[in-house]
Amino acid sequence: MTARNTPHTAHAAVALYPNRAHEARHERVSLGELARRIAGLQGLPYYGEFNPEQAPAESLYLVPSGTLIGVEEARGLGIASELDLFGGVVPLPFVATKAISHGLVGAGAQAPQGWPETFAAQAGDALLDGFTAFDLDDAREAGQRLLRQGRMRVKPVRATAGRGQWLVEDTDALEQALAAQDADEVNAFGLVLEQHLDEVLTYSVGQVRIGELLATYHGRQRLTEDNAGETVYGGSDLVVVRGDFDALLQLDLPDPVRLAVSQSQRYDAVASACFPALIASRRNYDVAQGRDAHGRQRSGVLEQSWRIGGASSAEIAALETFHADPTVTRVRASSLEFFGEVRQPPTHASVLFRGLDPEIGFMTKCVTVEAYEGT
Template identity: 40%
Template sequence: MKNVVLSHAGDQSPHKLATLVSLGRRIAEIKGCAFLEAASPAAFGMMADCYYVPLETIALEECIGREAVFGCHDLFGGIVPHAFMATKVITHPLAADATHAPESWRNEFCDRVQGIVLEGFSVFTAKDLIRAAEHLLSKGRVRIKSALADGGHGQTVIADKKTLHGFVDLLEPTKLTGGYVVEEDMEEVTTYSVGQVVIDDISISYFGTQRTTTDNRNRPAYGGTRFCAVRGNWSDLTDWLKDAAAKRIVRAGKLYDDLAQDVLQLVASRKNYDVLVGTDSRGKRKIGVLEQSWRLGGATSAELLALEALKETPSLAAVEASSYEVYGRTEPSTRADLICFAGEDPQEGPMTKYARLEARYHV
């Protein structure tokens, strides 16, 4: 039996660390094993008989034991060969005649996902960002996203070249080296979550809808996810879903996932894909996988509640669960089944993060 060990870098916001501890303890309860507090991410795989719960996707190039072989039962999250593969930039190709890219950049993955993602580019210099954005601006507005941004932050919509150049002038060169995504901006959008979680001998797959909210600075932010989860894999999920559009969204996430395993050598026990449905500048409705999450995410609290319920009650065919992120001074819902954080975060201000099981469907 393995001990559950948290793994994180030291410079993290209190709400993220509190959430990590809360979810790590819950995973230990599900697995029926001991819980240990923390370990260095670089030491992944070096501590015997440990099941890791890292805050970020593990990049083997940064690990001490990178020559070892790891499987999905060694951690909650994912493992990729190189760090950039776990960020937003992996979804889109480089701009034409790109002046810079990560040393281990692979074109194959970007090429093969083009049919299920929005039109866009990944860039690593100001020159490439301007070139990519100007190309897309000829068709409509563009959205620019930092490769490492999360929670709905770090995004800017640009409508013209003047605004574009003003935006680029204010970017720090060090941030540019980490990468940015430049993609077409969509209207009338809904963002869906498609995911899978595996812990020991039980796996769940789910489909749901994300909510947006505003943070304490009145900026758009992730507000949570409500989803329906079933035991098993993608086909078990599509068999349960009745709506044809929902099935298409799940299949887009599945294809992205299949290619990540095939091309990037992804190994993961927690996989979540944001899939957008919206209208482009020419009025065409599109489905596009925006990005991946192979780590603890905003929906993980609800994922654990769903997995726990399906594990403990064999008569359940499916469950609905929700995660919530609420800004401002408020108390968690009295119906909360799992509270991850409730208090004042020095960076984000007052906020509450919790989850609850919404519905159970028996066989």
């Protein structure tokens, strides 16, 4: 399989590029370790952290901590294709968020320049029922329309891990949710209004490429309790195959998993068609499955991630296994995150970070890889 956006240059080294506004110590350390392992996969030295103001980037393979916004920025960093970075480049800010997963409430609704009018229609039943609004009046109309079907959710598009969401059951609750939004934030980045599902299971489906190594996976996220007693992300358990989406679909998958993979494949293809400037060597999709207000089973892609993420340690560990043994075509790989000093990493785990983070206390981040015995 050939890479999308194929032109690229030879690389002298791999560098971590911290480009988010804030990164906790555990993130910075673990991302650096993953960048080091990405360098090893390509037989390149690890440069360390890259600062574009201090050194040229043309000969570096970059591992940005966040999605790069804008083709010009990418070109200035020497990125011409997915072979030049681990992560993604999007042409416009809203493309990096869950905003693109739904259409507008009507033809006259407000939208930013470059908005993909046909994305939601082309993705079709790969999406749940919902709308994206860039104006609070449009959001009100969208919410009222969705409430006719049952409960719904109001979701700020830049929030992660379910933070900032509102479960809305009636028009009064809708007004409260909209009153809590920042109008400028909504105008700039959008607001998602989406049907609520009960008995929800969320699947992760994704694909990663480093050089000639290509792998695709399905999996589930785990939750854990942090040092403050809050329920937070605790890692991902993946089944990873060598090859593309079609290779993953050749496995004997349960019907719900097969549907999640197929919907992610469709979403991915539509995104690539609607945004030709999109560059992504890491593609991850969250797919929710549950029952709607009428008891019907529904499934759809919630959002995408085109940057290094929580499951990336498992993704990279799987690629390392494929690289070390060309006969291996399938593995189970797990990223693990847990808190406190009492719990120890599994004996066969590779530790990315274990120590005190000034912001969240003591935590451990590690990864395991095992043989896959399924068909």
